[in-house]
Amino acid sequence: MARGSADWTRAYILFDGTNYQTMYNAVPIVKLSELPALTKGNADIGTVNTKYYPTTPTASYHTGSLVSVGADDPTKTDTITLSNPFNIKKIVITSSTVNSANYYKIERYDSGDSLKQTLILKAYDQATATFNMAIPIECDADDYLKLTVTNNGGIATTIRWNVEVLWTGTIARGGVIETHAITGMEDPYGLGWDGTYFYYGNNIDNYVDKIDTATWTAANYFTVGGSGLSQPSGLVYKEGFFWISNNAAGATKVFKFTAAGSLVTSWNTPASNPFGLTHDGTYIWLVEYNEQKIYKLNPANGAVIDSITLSEGLARSLAHDGTNLWVSDITNDLIYEVDPLTGTVKDSFDAPDSAINAICYVDPYLWAQDITSKKMYKVQL
Numbered sequence: 134m135a136r137g138s139a140d141w142t143r144a145y146i147l148f149d150g151t152n153y154q155t156m157y158n159a160v161p162i163v164k165l166s167e168l169p170a171l172t173k174g175n176a177d178i179g180t181v182n183t184k185y186y187p188t189t190p191t192a193s194y195h196t197g198s199l200v201s202v203g204a205d206d207p208t209k210t211d212t213i214t215l216s217n218p219f220n221i222k223k224i225v226i227t228s229s230t231v232n233s234a235n236y237y238k239i240e241r242y243d244s245g246d247s248l249k250q251t252l253i254l255k256a257y258d259q260a261t262a263t264f265n266m267a268i269p270i271e272c273d274a275d276d277y278l279k280l281t282v283t284n285n286g287g288i289a290t291t292i293r294w295n296v297e298v299l300w301t302g303t304i305a306r307g308g309v310i311e312t313h314a315i316t317g318m319e320d321p322y323g324l325g326w327d328g329t330y331f332y333y334g335n336n337i338d339n340y341v342d343k344i345d346t347a348t349w350t351a352a353n354y355f356t357v358g359g360s361g362l363s364q365p366s367g368l369v370y371k372e373g374f375f376w377i378s379n380n381a382a383g384a385t386k387v388f389k390f391t392a393a394g395s396l397v398t399s400w401n402t403p404a405s406n407p408f409g410l411t412h413d414g415t416y417i418w419l420v421e422y423n424e425q426k427i428y429k430l431n432p433a434n435g436a437v438i439d440s441i442t443l444s445e446g447l448a449r450s451l452a453h454d455g456t457n458l459w460v461s462d463i464t465n466d467l468i469y470e471v472d473p474l475t476g477t478v479k480d481s482f483d484a485p486d487s488a489i490n491a492i493c494y495v496d497p498y499l500w501a502q503d504i505t506s507k508k509m510y511k512v513q514l
Contacts, residue, residue, distance in 0.1 A: 195312040200292040202284040211294065213312060214277040219298040221270040226262040226280075229291040236283040237262065237292075244275035272298075304513045307468070307482030310498065311511035315344060317351040318507040323368025323409065323450070324491035324500065325375065327392070331509070333491060333502065334365025334377055341368065341375060341394065344509075355394025362388045362399075367420070367450065367491070371412035376432070378407040378419060387417065387435060400435035403428055409450030409491060411458070418458060418473070420448040427451070427458070427476070441476035443469070452494040454514070459499055461489045468492065468501070468512075485510040 197211045226237055241250040250270070272278075282292050293314075304310060320336040331344040332354065339362065343354040357365060357377065367378035374397065375390040385407050389397040408422035416438060417430040425443040430436065443460065446469050452459040457479065458471040466487055470480040490504035499512040 195296045195298065197280060197294045197296075197314060199314065199316060200280070200282055200294075202282050202290045202292060208281065208283045209292075210279060210281045212277050212279045213294075213296055214309075218274045219272050221272060221278075221296060222265075222299050223297040224264045225295045225297075226264075227293050227295075228260055228262075238281040238283075240279045240281070241270070241272060241276055242279060243273065244277075249276065306480070306513055307485075308513040309485045309510050310513055312485075313349040313509045315349055315351050315507050315509060318342070318344075319351070321351075321502055321504055321507070322366050322490060323377065324493040324502050325368050325370030326493050326495050326500070327370050331493070331500070332368060332370055332375070334368045336365055339363060339365065341365070341377070341390075349509075355390070357388065357390070357394075360388055360390075360396045360399070362386070366407060366422070367409040369410050369412050369417075369493075371414070376410060376412065376417060378402070378410050380406050380408060380422065387419065387430075389432075402430070402435055403437050403440075409448065409461070411451040411453045411494075413453040413455070413473075418451050418453065420451055420460075422449065424448065425476075427460070427471075429473070441471075441473065443471060444475075444477045445469075446478065446481070449489070450491045452492045452499060454494045454496070454499075459492055459494065459514075461492045461501065463489055468499070485512060 195213045197213050200209045200211050202209050224239060238251065240248055243249055278296060280294050284290055319338060319342070321333040321342070322336050323334045325332045330346065332341055333344070335342045335353070338353060339358040340353040340356050342351045344351045361384060362377060362379045363384065364379055364381040365377050366380040369376050373392050375392070377388045377390065379386050379388060385402050385404060386399045387402055387407070387410065388399040391397060402419060404419055404421040404426070406422040407419055409420040411418050412432070417432045419428045419430055421428070425447065427441050427443070427448060428437055429439040431438055446460065446462040446467060447464045448460050449463040450461045458473045460469045460471050461484060462469065466484045466489070467481050468484050468489070469478045471478055485501055486503035486506055486508060488503050488505040489501045491502040493500045497514060499514050501510045501512055
């Protein structure tokens, strides 16, 4: 087959553990090193030892961090970690500049950081590089993917990569279904959902910020600075209102705002260090930070209806699924399912990241937000 053939972009790459070869209909053609122009277009990429899509596949999308590459720091890396067996279906890399000096390398490692497979994507001179897998790449539950970007042209470039996967089996409770790096996120506390957007308290700017789930970008929504709220530490959205906890010294209150950001009321809390809060449709539940105490409060005036003590763990943030409470423990990196009547921990699983600062229930999943990585995770319950 001639290199200029119209069928050339249907070729894919095979890695046998030692060598890379371009393949066409599973027949070796020539070594990849002899064809540097192969990826100057959308190439179908596959690998040996793969299996096809499951009978009823579940598609999911995982967005990596923004990777900024410039002349002074020409090589950067980013990783995406998944927690279930999966097949890689498609990888999309977008660049802020059209730069033929960008070189992309994607590798697959196991949990022991041993390299299992490498896909080398040569210089790419388009703003968006889409790589569809002719045969989905089979990955184990403890594998992670690593992107290395090298810029040899000295042109400042920002790279974002997105991996579309298909699960190959049942996702266990606590398994991560989606991962999204949030552009523009600042010091997030609390997490709410209005049916279209996510919201969190911006502890630096004293704003409620809105997350657009079409672009996974955060931006200021309304200021809380003029209300007396100076350190938002928890947030929940319910039936057209925001409730936001404040843990500033001498002003440990909960504030209620309209959906447009107008202050409705505020009241003192029984917690000396109030943090995460949630709403079960009737009552507010509020965490005493890094203690085992959770208060059940009247949303009209903050009066204590009840309180529970966790049978184990330390509370940071809360969510309510209509029956049970979910509690994140940032100290022990765990998430608990809690009986709201007794405080008994009914179940627990590892948090999806090391600094989960807020959680939010969006039927039937739990969303978790990490304050350090600025990522959000859709978690199986």
